[in-house]
Amino acid sequence: MHRLHRLLPRVALATSPLLAGGLAAPRAPARAQSTKTQTLRVAVVQMLVGSDKATNLKNAERLVHQACDGNADVVVLPEIWNSPYAVDEFRKHAEPIEGGPSVELLKALAKERNVWIVGGSVPELHDDKVYNTSPVINADGVLVAKHRKVHLFDIDVPGKIRFFESETLTGGDQATVTPLNEEHSLGVAICYDVRFPELAITMRKKGASILIYPGAFNTVTGPPHWELLARARALDAQAFVVCASPARNPDSSYQAYGHSVVVDP
Numbered sequence: 001m002h003r004l005h006r007l008l009p010r011v012a013l014a015t016s017p018l019l020a021g022g023l024a025a026p027r028a029p030a031r032a033q034s035t036k037t038q039t040l041r042v043a044v045v046q047m048l049v050g051s052d053k054a055t056n057l058k059n060a061e062r063l064v065h066q067a068c069d070g071n072a073d074v075v076v077l078p079e080i081w082n083s084p085y086a087v088d089e090f091r092k093h094a095e096p097i098e099g100g101p102s103v104e105l106l107k108a109l110a111k112e113r114n115v116w117i118v119g120g121s122v123p124e125l126h127d128d129k130v131y132n133t134s135p136v137i138n139a140d141g142v143l144v145a146k147h148r149k150v151h152l153f154d155i156d157v158p159g160k161i162r163f164f165e166s167e168t169l170t171g172g173d174q175a176t177v178t179p180l181n182e183e184h185s186l187g188v189a190i191c192y193d194v195r196f197p198e199l200a201i202t203m204r205k206k207g208a209s210i211l212i213y214p215g216a217f218n219t220v221t222g223p224p225h226w227e228l229l230a231r232a233r234a235l236d237a238q239a240f241v242v243c244a245s246p247a248r249n250p251d252s253s254y255q256a257y258g259h260s261v262v263v264d265p
Helices: 053-069 101-113 191-195 197-205 222-237
Strands: 010-016 040-046 074-076 116-118 122-126 129-137 143-148 154-157 161-164 176-179 185-188 210-214 240-244 261-263
Touching: 040 053, 040 240, 053 074, 053 101, 101 116, 101 129, 116 185, 129 176, 129 185, 143 176, 143 185, 185 197, 191 210, 191 222, 197 210, 197 222, 210 222, 222 240, 222 261
Parallel strands: 040 074, 074 116, 185 210, 210 240
Antiparallel strands: 010 040, 116 129, 122 129, 129 143, 154 161, 176 185, 240 261
């Protein structure tokens, strides 16, 4: 039962008083009255993603509200939460980050619920290119950053899986970090990016104390590598790591691993 639960759609809340204290980038001394330890609540949305975009948006909306009802300060969605994770589907579901329905929904939810949302990732259409892009929206409903997946997932394991994002997607070229509050900044990368310690360390050097990786690892690479890589990046960067996966969909040709995870330094 426990193992099955880790594969199904869910919202997980992770809390730690350490997120308010010891691992932020160098900053000005705290004010004298700031002696109370605070807790940052991070909700990880592990949602079922299907072929109908409107249904995916409705499910995301419901789960964001559920996370906020649990007093989340930051809500993290999974990789490609508005579209099937398939090379031949990315362009069909692609939309502009500014003005597209998926991000506009997240902006409205963030403002309504006064919560930060790391919008997993969506297929972004820009200048006729498609990117795998994670939007970051603050509690005022403002898009404050976006990360385009740098390392595209191209894999061919004979007899098990073949998947080439580069057949459809264009890679980004930036390490993405944005301030969260006076204490912390968020570093955001996507899925295959987690395999590269240089990117994690670069985000840490830019001030990130929380590294967020929406990721749709599969049932071949997930069991040996998913949690191991999350723990490795936490150690490399001495930062908290949040990895958000879609739920496993039996009807999908691509089987996400699930097992979303939060790791401390």
